[in-house]
Amino acid sequence: MHSSGAFNADVLPFNLLDDDEYTLLQDNLDIGYYEAKEVIISTGDVPEGLYIILKGCVSELDVKSADKRLGHTFVHYTNNDYFGAWSALRGSSIHDFVADEETICYILPTKVLLDLIYRNPNFGDFFNKSLSLQNELLKQKNDSLNMTEFMLARIDSSCMREASLLPDGTNLEEATQFMSDQQIDCALVQRGKRYGMVTRSDLLNAIVLDKLPITTDARVIANYRLITVESGDYLFNALILMTLHQIDRVVVMQSSELHGIIDLADTLSYFSSHSHVVGLRIERASSIEELKGAAGDMGKLIRSLYSQGVKVRFAMDLLAALNKRLMSKLFNLIVPENVLPHVCLVVMGSEGRGEQIVRIDQDNGLIMRDGLDWPECHETMERYTQALVGLGYPPCPGQVMVNNPFWVQPISTWTQRMRDWVAKADSDSLLNLAISIDAYPVAGNKALFKTSRNWLLRELQQQQRFLSSFAEVALAFETPLNFLGGIRDRAAGVDVKKGGIFPIVHGIRVLAMQYQIAENNTYKRIESLIKLGVLPQRLGSELMESFSILQWFRLAHHLNQQEQDFSTEDLNNDVNLAALDRLEKDLLRQSFQVVKDFKKHLSLRYRLGLGL
Amino acid sequence: MMIKRRLRRIKDVWKIRQLKSRWELLFQRYQGKELVSLDIETTSLDISKAQILSIAAVVIKGNRVLSSEKLHLTLSPPKDLPRASVKIHKLRRIDLNEGLPIAEALEKMLKFIGNRPIVGYNIGYDLAVLDQYLRPLFDFGMPNRYIDVMDLYRKKTQLSGGVECQINLSFEAICNGLDVPVLGRHTALGDAITTAIIYVRLKSSVSL
Numbered sequence: 001m002h003s004s005g006a007f008n009a010d011v012l013p014f015n016l017l018d019d020d021e022y023t024l025l026q027d028n029l030d031i032g033y034y035e036a037k038e039v040i041i042s043t044g045d046v047p048e049g050l051y052i053i054l055k056g057c058v059s060e061l062d063v064k065s066a067d068k069r070l071g072h073t074f075v076h077y078t079n080n081d082y083f084g085a086w087s088a089l090r091g092s093s094i095h096d097f098v099a100d101e102e103t104i105c106y107i108l109p110t111k112v113l114l115d116l117i118y119r120n121p122n123f124g125d126f127f128n129k130s131l132s133l134q135n136e137l138l139k140q141k142n143d144s145l146n147m148t149e150f151m152l153a154r155i156d157s158s159c160m161r162e163a164s165l166l167p168d169g170t171n172l173e174e175a176t177q178f179m180s181d182q183q184i185d186c187a188l189v190q191r192g193k194r195y196g197m198v199t200r201s202d203l204l205n206a207i208v209l210d211k212l213p214i215t216t217d218a219r220v221i222a223n224y225r226l227i228t229v230e231s232g233d234y235l236f237n238a239l240i241l242m243t244l245h246q247i248d249r250v251v252v253m254q255s256s257e258l259h260g261i262i263d264l265a266d267t268l269s270y271f272s273s274h275s276h277v278v279g280l281r282i283e284r285a286s287s288i289e290e291l292k293g294a295a296g297d298m299g300k301l302i303r304s305l306y307s308q309g310v311k312v313r314f315a316m317d318l319l320a321a322l323n324k325r326l327m328s329k330l331f332n333l334i335v336p337e338n339v340l341p342h343v344c345l346v347v348m349g350s351e352g353r354g355e356q357i358v359r360i361d362q363d364n365g366l367i368m369r370d371g372l373d374w375p376e377c378h379e380t381m382e383r384y385t386q387a388l389v390g391l392g393y394p395p396c397p398g399q400v401m402v403n404n405p406f407w408v409q410p411i412s413t414w415t416q417r418m419r420d421w422v423a424k425a426d427s428d429s430l431l432n433l434a435i436s437i438d439a440y441p442v443a444g445n446k447a448l449f450k451t452s453r454n455w456l457l458r459e460l461q462q463q464q465r466f467l468s469s470f471a472e473v474a475l476a477f478e479t480p481l482n483f484l485g486g487i488r489d490r491a492a493g494v495d496v497k498k499g500g501i502f503p504i505v506h507g508i509r510v511l512a513m514q515y516q517i518a519e520n521n522t523y524k525r526i527e528s529l530i531k532l533g534v535l536p537q538r539l540g541s542e543l544m545e546s547f548s549i550l551q552w553f554r555l556a557h558h559l560n561q562q563e564q565d566f567s568t569e570d571l572n573n574d575v576n577l578a579a580l581d582r583l584e585k586d587l588l589r590q591s592f593q594v595v596k597d598f599k600k601h602l603s604l605r606y607r608l609g610l611g612l
Numbered sequence: 613m614m615i616k617r618r619l620r621r622i623k624d625v626w627k628i629r630q631l632k633s634r635w636e637l638l639f640q641r642y643q644g645k646e647l648v649s650l651d652i653e654t655t656s657l658d659i660s661k662a663q664i665l666s667i668a669a670v671v672i673k674g675n676r677v678l679s680s681e682k683l684h685l686t687l688s689p690p691k692d693l694p695r696a697s698v699k700i701h702k703l704r705r706i707d708l709n710e711g712l713p714i715a716e717a718l719e720k721m722l723k724f725i726g727n728r729p730i731v732g733y734n735i736g737y738d739l740a741v742l743d744q745y746l747r748p749l750f751d752f753g754m755p756n757r758y759i760d761v762m763d764l765y766r767k768k769t770q771l772s773g774g775v776e777c778q779i780n781l782s783f784e785a786i787c788n789g790l791d792v793p794v795l796g797r798h799t800a801l802g803d804a805i806t807t808a809i810i811y812v813r814l815k816s817s818v819s820l
Contacts, residue, residue: 031677031805033812055793102791104809109680 007052007106013126014052016586021120028112034099041084041097049109052082056103061096076100076154088113125583155233160252160260163188166198166218173214176203186249186261189222195251195258196222226251231259236314238262243279243321282326288387291330295391298322302357306559312357312548313523315555320354323347324442327364327388331443334384342369344441344448348400352438353505353520355551358558360571362393363400363435365407367414367448381408394568400435411448415455422459425469434473437509440520457516467514471606474507479596487589493574494588496557500550500595501573504543507602511535522547535601543598546591553588617739617753624752635722638755642727647672647759649731649808652738653701653800655694662741663690664714665703667721668800670808672731675816677808683724684801686711701798715749718742722750730758731811733783733803761786761810768814786810 007029009015009022017025031054034040040058041047051058060075060083077083087093088110117124164187166175179187179200186199198218206212206221227245229238231254238250242264252259278301281294302319324347331345349363350356366381368374385403389395402408409417418436421429437456441449460467477498480488487494505522512525515534519525523544530540557575577585602608625639650669654662667685671678689708698704712720721742732738735758743753765786769779780789787794787806790813796802 028680030680031809033675033677033809033816035816055791102813104793106679107676 013123016122016126017116017120021116021123024112025108025116028109030107030109032105032107034103034105036099036101036103038099039096040099040103040105041087041093043093043096045087045093046091047084047087047093047110049084049088049107049111050082050113051084051097052106052108053077053079054104054106055079056105057100058083058103058105059098059100061098062094085113122582122586125581155229155231155235155238155252155262160231160262163251163258163261165190165258168219170218171215172203172206172212172218172221175218176200176214179203188251188258188261189219191219191222191224194224195226196224197226197249197251198222199249228253229262230254235262235267236318239267240317240321242267243318243325246283246325278322279325282322282329285329285333288330288333288390291326291333292391295326298326299392303559306555312551312555315357316355316551319357320351323351323356323359324354324440326391328443330387330391331384334387335380335444339372339374340443341445342372342374343367344444344446345402346439346441346449348435348439350438350505352440353522354440355505355522357551357555358562358571359393360558360568361396362388363396363398364388364402365400365436365439366402366409366444367452368408368410369445369448370410370412372410377408378403378405397569398431411452415452418452418456419459422463422466425466430470430473433470434506434509437513438520453518457513457518460513461516467510468606468608470513471507471510471602472608474503474510474602475599475608477502479503479592479599481589481592481596485589485593487577487585487592489577490574492572493576495573496550496554496575496588497573500546500592501554503595503599504547504550507598508543510602510606539594539597539601542594546594549587549591553584620753621755624755628752635750635752635755638722638727640727642729642757644728645673646728647731647811648725648728648756649677649804649811650725650735650738651732651800651804651807652741653703653798654741655690655692655697657737659737659740659744662744663692664717664741664745665690665701665708666711666800667717668804669721669724670801670804671728672808672811675812677805677812679805679808682801682804683721685717685720687717688713714745718746718749725756727756730754730756731761731807732758733761733786733807733810735760759811761807761814764811764814765789790814 007014007026009017009025014022014025032040032051034056040051056078058077058081060077075083083097084093087095161184164178164182164184166178166187166189168190170178170189175187175198179185186197189196189198196219198221202221202223206216207214212221227241227247228251229241231252238252241250242248248264250262252262278294278297281297282291285291285294298319301322302315306315327345327347332340335343344367345364346352346367347362347364350360351363362385368377381402385395385401395401400407418433421433439449439453477495480490480494480499482488508522508525508529511517511529511534512519515529515532517525517528517532519528526535526540526544526547529535530537535543553575554573557573558571561571575588577588580588628636628639648669648671650667652667653665655665656662664687666687667683669683671681686703686708688711689705693705693708711717730739739754739758746753762781766779766781769789779785783797783803783806784794786792787810790810792806792809792813794802795806795809797806
């Protein structure tokens with residue numbers, strides 16, 4: 001850390017500066033204060049230099065029209081973020097930078113910024129990096145709406161509709177008239193404190209199919225299980241919810257106040273990439289052949305997400321939602337309808353955590369109701385596995401698939417077996433447990449899965465001894481750092497999975513088990529652990545960031561290998577250090593350092609030998 | 613105290629005119645748009661006992677705090693350095709060993725500030741202490757017009773609140789109330805910059 005100066009130099013890229021350079025920086029900083037909505041740099045201006053936000057929030061907008069709502073927001077900047085570098089170096093700004101709220105910024109004059117870039121190559125690299133991203137943005141500037149900005153769009157009044165509330169006692173006829181007059185296709189009703197939704201198709205079904213009299217109270221047919229999002233959340237999350245629940249609308253709440261409704265059609269207008277189109281194709285598919293087309297599109301989607309620099313976590317969420325839908329659809333196509341309520345298809349491992357981007361393998365299993373008589377079970381599951389392989393989900397090398405009878409079990413055997421694994425705790429058992437803990441239900445009767453998961457969470461919590469030996473697995477692979485803190489390079493490259501991703505995933509999994517956290521996703525588990533005070537805030541955030549960085553390197557590596565026509569079985573996790581620039585190496589090294597700290601944390605917590 | 617200061621200042625002006633002092637410029641009315649935020653760290657809160665340890669000042673211009681245009685002086689250590697005060701400002705004797713003699717520091721400060729108005733938090737105290745050292749050496753007290761952010765804050769909050777009530781006027785409370793980050797509390801430079809941000813924030817039209 002640098003001396004007592006007020007400026008926070010602990011963040012990238014400023015922590016790349018040495019003491020002299022830092023002093024130069026410190027001596028030349030001014031502080032600007034901006035009111036909410038004040039334009040800090042407008043398009044065409046020559047900016048004074050680099051702006052670093054001390055406190056506040058700034059949007060980078062493309063303001064073609066005077067109406068700010070139509071301006072495309074490219075980026076939101078907040079505390080410790082910086083902006084204006086590209087504009088400063090290029091000479092003039094191509095976007096407006098507007099304070100979203102009162103904002104205090106440091107301002108570093110362009111001349112000093114240039115001095116620092118020339119003096120310190122690492123610092124320079126960092127700006128070149130972000131500059132190439134900015135160049136990307138410039139290229140897309142004239143395209144119609146693009147993914148990047150879609151990802152950044154937030155839920156506010158510009159993208160949601162007002163929620164129309166039907167007065168109490170409105171009957172079906174009046175409700176139909178109301179919607180027709182207002183030209184809306186859904187309205188809300190209130191029952192006590194709960195809100196329910198009535199759509200036009202609900203009305204149609206009620207009157208035509210259920211033959212309800214048109215004087216029926218609209219509250220009778222409303223659906224009270226509303227899926228909600230918080231105002232201010234990313235619009236993207238609303239889309240994920242719609243994708244996941246296969247619905248067309250979500251209700252926007254703001255601290256438990258009803259705020260509005262987001263319609264799929266509205267989000268589509270924000271949106272040009274194919275994720276929902278893929279989703280629709282999956283939905284409409286009536287044969288395995290048709291699913292194949294949708295599955296093929298997902299490969300393209302991954303590349304476009306990657307090239308647009310979408311955050312790894314968002315890409316994971318989106319792909320996971322699509323994968324789950326595809327698998328569920330396929331399952332429904334293959335398994336007879338009368339069997340569906342008695343079985344539950346679960347995905348496990350990385351798929352279960354929702355962390356697979358490039359399809360590496362399929363890990364799945366089937367939990368059945370006790371005493372289910374289904375002679376065609378094995379044959380059907382074999383077909384399912386083969387169909388999934390046909391859709392581009394490679395078979396699991398460890399045979400964790402539904403065509404393996406070992407992973408197709410009645411619920412009592414499924415749970416009893418987990419108990420045996422806990423008792424036995426040898427390496428095979430621990431591996432099987434790790435896989436099953438991350439199970440997530442995708443099709444069939446999800447209650448079967450919930451029973452088994454709740455049992456597991458209760459059971460494991462009391463097994464401190466077992467948790468200890470389970471935790472030790474996280475230390476199985478050495479962190480690829482040498483004793484000086486540099487990355488230990490092997491001829492084959494650095495294995496980011498064994499060296500970094502696995503210890504994080506597994507360590508977090510053990511902690512999540514101990515504290516009965518029902519989440520599967522590593523990010524969500526970490527967030528819950530922070531909330532519970534199990535993980536220190538700082539370590540937790542560092543872990544999430546490192547996890548993203550490592551996953552990003554892995555994704556880049558896999559895509560690169562795919563381009564060179566590696567078959568899926570040949571994909572490895574060995575990132576070649578020589579191909580990375582200084583900054584990338586630095587990021588990787590820092591991530592491994594965090595992994596090392598986390599292992600230490602685990603060792604202390606579970607009293608393990610320090611096998612770092 | 614304020615009236616006494618004014619009277620003294622008039623006397624000072626008269627004296628300076630008579631003497632055709634090189635400091636005459638300091639007493640001219642300032643025409644520009646800049647202000648200077650000032651803070652000093654001392655050994656005691658008792659004006660008569662306080663010895664100056666460091667002086668810091670930054671320029672304010674419009675909605676900008678020109679922290680690149682700053683003055684930060686450390687003084688040579690006083691004869692006694694009370695234990696209690698070291699805990700607050702964290703300046704040990706050893707930190708002050710390279711410090712300037714008081715006369716040199718004051719000269720630099722006067723030149724830096726010039727005739728620009730001064731902004732400070734509870735600035736009356738700082739000025740009183742400075743006066744005590746200035747008079748024997750220069751034969752005049754701090755000549756500048758000054759604004760106390762404490763008064764400014766009180767006025768603003770009363771205007772918006774409407775009710776005459778007890779307002780917490782501690783430095784931290786003001787920062788909190790204005791959502792201004794506290795930078796390096798109890799270092800002269802940190803406090804001077806923070807005070808400057810408070811001033812800019814209070815001067816903006818945003819209501820509180």
